[in-house]
Amino acid sequence: MRYKKIKEILDNFLKRVQLEKENVNVYFIKESPFYKSKWKKIGVYLDNYKDIVLKSDTGLELGGMNKTSFSLIYPIKTTKNTINTNKIIIIGPEINDLNSSKTNFGLFILLTVKNLSDKLFESLRNFSFISNGIDGFAIRSIPRRFWCRISQNSINKKFSFQFLGNAIISLYKQKFGKEINSIEILMITESSKLINKFLEHTAEITNELNNRWKVKVDNWKKRIDCDYEWACEICPYFKSCKSLQEILEERKNLEI
Amino acid sequence: MKTIAVVGKGGTGKTAITTLIAKVLSEDYNYKLLLIDADPTHPHLSHMVELVPQKSLEDVRLEIIKESMKKKNKLVKIAENVDFKLYNAIEENKKFSLLSIGNPETAGCFCPANSLLRKVIESISKDFDIVLIDCEAGLEQINRRVIRSVDVILIISDISIRSLETAHSIKEMAKKFTNYRYMGLILNKVRGNIDILLKRINKLNLPLLGEIPEDETILDFDLKGKPLINIPTNSNSLSPIQKIVVKVLEFKD
Numbered sequence: 001m002r003y004k005k006i007k008e009i010l011d012n013f014l015k016r017v018q019l020e021k022e023n024v025n026v027y028f029i030k031e032s033p034f035y036k037s038k039w040k041k042i043g044v045y046l047d048n049y050k051d052i053v054l055k056s057d058t059g060l061e062l063g064g065m066n067k068t069s070f071s072l073i074y075p076i077k078t079t080k081n082t083i084n085t086n087k088i089i090i091i092g093p094e095i096n097d098l099n100s101s102k103t104n105f106g107l108f109i110l111l112t113v114k115n116l117s118d119k120l121f122e123s124l125r126n127f128s129f130i131s132n133g134i135d136g137f138a139i140r141s142i143p144r145r146f147w148c149r150i151s152q153n154s155i156n157k158k159f160s161f162q163f164l165g166n167a168i169i170s171l172y173k174q175k176f177g178k179e180i181n182s183i184e185i186l187m188i189t190e191s192s193k194l195i196n197k198f199l200e201h202t203a204e205i206t207n208e209l210n211n212r213w214k215v216k217v218d219n220w221k222k223r224i225d226c227d228y229e230w231a232c233e234i235c236p237y238f239k240s241c242k243s244l245q246e247i248l249e250e251r252k253n254l255e256i
Numbered sequence: 257m258k259t260i261a262v263v264g265k266g267g268t269g270k271t272a273i274t275t276l277i278a279k280v281l282s283e284d285y286n287y288k289l290l291l292i293d294a295d296p297t298h299p300h301l302s303h304m305v306e307l308v309p310q311k312s313l314e315d316v317r318l319e320i321i322k323e324s325m326k327k328k329n330k331l332v333k334i335a336e337n338v339d340f341k342l343y344n345a346i347e348e349n350k351k352f353s354l355l356s357i358g359n360p361e362t363a364g365c366f367c368p369a370n371s372l373l374r375k376v377i378e379s380i381s382k383d384f385d386i387v388l389i390d391c392e393a394g395l396e397q398i399n400r401r402v403i404r405s406v407d408v409i410l411i412i413s414d415i416s417i418r419s420l421e422t423a424h425s426i427k428e429m430a431k432k433f434t435n436y437r438y439m440g441l442i443l444n445k446v447r448g449n450i451d452i453l454l455k456r457i458n459k460l461n462l463p464l465l466g467e468i469p470e471d472e473t474i475l476d477f478d479l480k481g482k483p484l485i486n487i488p489t490n491s492n493s494l495s496p497i498q499k500i501v502v503k504v505l506e507f508k509d
Binding site (some may be wrong): 047048051052055065070122126128131132139141142143147184218243244246247248250251252253254 | 350352
């Protein structure tokens, strides 16, 4: 899929949401070091914050088991002529306006890069460096869904979604430097309805990612061990096995 | 991410060595560490590191099987929740996280369930720098149930010839069942003259990573049932463990 097409899909979604008078905030990001910013009390540095945020220290949980969530990172190659700006879009309330310590959350990151190899594509889509790079912030890797904890201590230091967007941009720049042209981050907070709408609206983008990794998924099918060498007709556990295989297939499809 | 499996004959001190390695890794280094208590018959690691999980991998496995048979939820929902369920089975403290395999209570072949869980463990492991597994004697579970690829295998032996022979068998099994990239031997509970043993080790073609002396403090902790993770830093066994950890970390992926 081309950059222009993705932008069109995202812009259309944004227009639709604005028409419906949802709370939308857009920030254009100038790159300045964090120690000079208004969030200088919260550390942002690669591999510097690997501490586990324990349940008892958690101030806010984004996504998780019983919440609606998604995370999508889409790296795409762009030409020199494409106008690229770092941008953060937040749809929904900011952290201090949330009504609960657990909230629905969606995160979409569009990365434009100069050159895109398979290896770079994988590295760009790996979240762990973000988790290890922000003080009091820990992401748990769940395919396609999202789950993270923000410590109460960091919330007290004015951790906000706007800060999170800035921190993600800073960490991508720290790790990948000049390979990245621009970063656009879209967050949907609180509303499960809006998250589902977004997923519906951007199905074309998700399908694109699905197709890209279909070969990987197919290879995965060959990796189920079986004591009966797949002689299912003699296996006494056929019924439960078949049922679990279906779950396994679903799980594989999620891992995009 | 580096996966380290600690194996050896029963009674050689696998769990104690795993605990000491965990202590060094968590106190001297800045690594995100996941411990896996993979000994279903003697799940003592959690007690030794003072972090006892509420749920085991076995509990999660049974839950998934039950849900899939009842078909109450949509398949995609069950599949999505497997990762969350497994994460909820991980117990955490500020130093490390721990997942316990648990003791299988039901018989039968649930290969797809195992396969599914192995896949999820592999996925979750990406969140950690080091995964340290305290295994049961034998390597089959590493290959079939827990994790397919192990980077480093540490074989623990005491100063008996039988224990060393087991180490040799494990080495041969590891070649067949795992894709390990580095393997070493740790001699535990060492006392007196062990020259005969060292000659034997030379013939095994297995690098000796270190010798842990018999440690009165460990014996005392064992006797009183105290968590070994709290062993004083000046204990005799910690210095050789620190050197072993340096060697293991020097091994590059």
